[in-house]
Amino acid sequence: KKSLAAVGGTFRDIVFFQFFSTTMGGAAEAGAFFGDHRTATTTLQVVHLATDPRCLVEVNAIAIVD
Numbered sequence: 001k002k003s004l005a006a007v008g009g010t011f012r013d014i015v016f017f018q019f020f021s022t023t024m025g026g027a028a029e030a031g032a033f034f035g036d037h038r039t040a041t042t043t044l045q046v047v048h049l050a051t052d053p054r055c056l057v058e059v060n061a062i063a064i065v066d
Contacts (some may be wrong), residue, residue, distance in 0.1 A: 015040065018059065021044070
């Protein structure tokens with residue numbers, strides 16, 4: 001949210017969203033950020049993330065901000 005706001009964007013500007021999680025527990029909460037805005041989304045459960053082993057979630061988003 002802070003990254004989008006820094007360039008004048010909001011969640012409505014996201015056109016593609018990837019959600020990687022070591023559990024599927026947070027998938028519904030991640031989708032709630034978009035409200036009624038529907039974007040192309042990929043949700044994947046992974047064994048572990050390549051970053052800090054304490055991390056449980058990683059997201060990748062592409063937004064178009066005019």
